[in-house]
Amino acid sequence: xxxxxxxxxxxxxxxxxxxxxxxxxxxxxxxxxxxxxxxxxxxxxxxxxxxxxxxxxxxxxxxxxxxxxxxxxxxxxxxxxxxxxxxxxxxxxxxxxxxxxxxxxxxxxxxxxxxxxxxxxxxxxxxxxxxxxxxxxxxxxxxxxxxxxxxxxxxxxxxxxxxxxxxxxxxxxx
Numbered sequence: 001x002x003x004x005x006x007x008x009x010x011x012x013x014x015x016x017x018x019x020x021x022x023x024x025x026x027x028x029x030x031x032x033x034x035x036x037x038x039x040x041x042x043x044x045x046x047x048x049x050x051x052x053x054x055x056x057x058x059x060x061x062x063x064x065x066x067x068x069x070x071x072x073x074x075x076x077x078x079x080x081x082x083x084x085x086x087x088x089x090x091x092x093x094x095x096x097x098x099x100x101x102x103x104x105x106x107x108x109x110x111x112x113x114x115x116x117x118x119x120x121x122x123x124x125x126x127x128x129x130x131x132x133x134x135x136x137x138x139x140x141x142x143x144x145x146x147x148x149x150x151x152x153x154x155x156x157x158x159x160x161x162x163x164x165x166x167x168x169x170x171x172x173x174x
Contacts, residue, residue, distance in 0.1 A: 072160065073117070074158045076154065079154070083150075100130075103122065105120040
């Protein structure tokens with residue numbers, strides 16, 4: 001066991017000699033004095049972390065694999081505000097209850113997409129889990145009520161394009 005005691009500009013390192021049950025000084029370590037030394041120390045720490053992570057990756061530990069689902073809603077003319085409100089007020093919360101993780105929601109900036117396209121991405125543990133979660137979502141009584149109420153004056157969405165996607169090796173999302 002090594003303990004340290006800070007004294008001005010040096011750290012004294014002590015160890016326990018288990019055989020004789022004595023505490024002995026085992027060394028001295030200079031402390032970091034200024035911004036340059038602090039930066040150098042941080043670089044060495046980050047290098048150590050990177051090497052450790054590299055060995056972990058090489059050791060065969062497999063990272064968790066997720067599948068992403070891209071959904072493009074082609075919205076009926078004049079219904080975009082109602083759809084966005086439904087997602088913001090209800091749908092996203094219901095997704096969470098059904099283990100459907102929202103990555104983000106988008107509206108295109110440029111016409112014609114800005115007029116009738118609503119885009120979002122969900123993350124799922126697997127494609128099979130996605131299908132199961134969608135089934136329970138569709139059967140959720142609160143969702144059925146919210147959908148019916150929001151479509152009292154007509155359907156909000158004309159059709160949906162749906163794509164399951166796997167991240168590339170260089171993707172920020174894994």
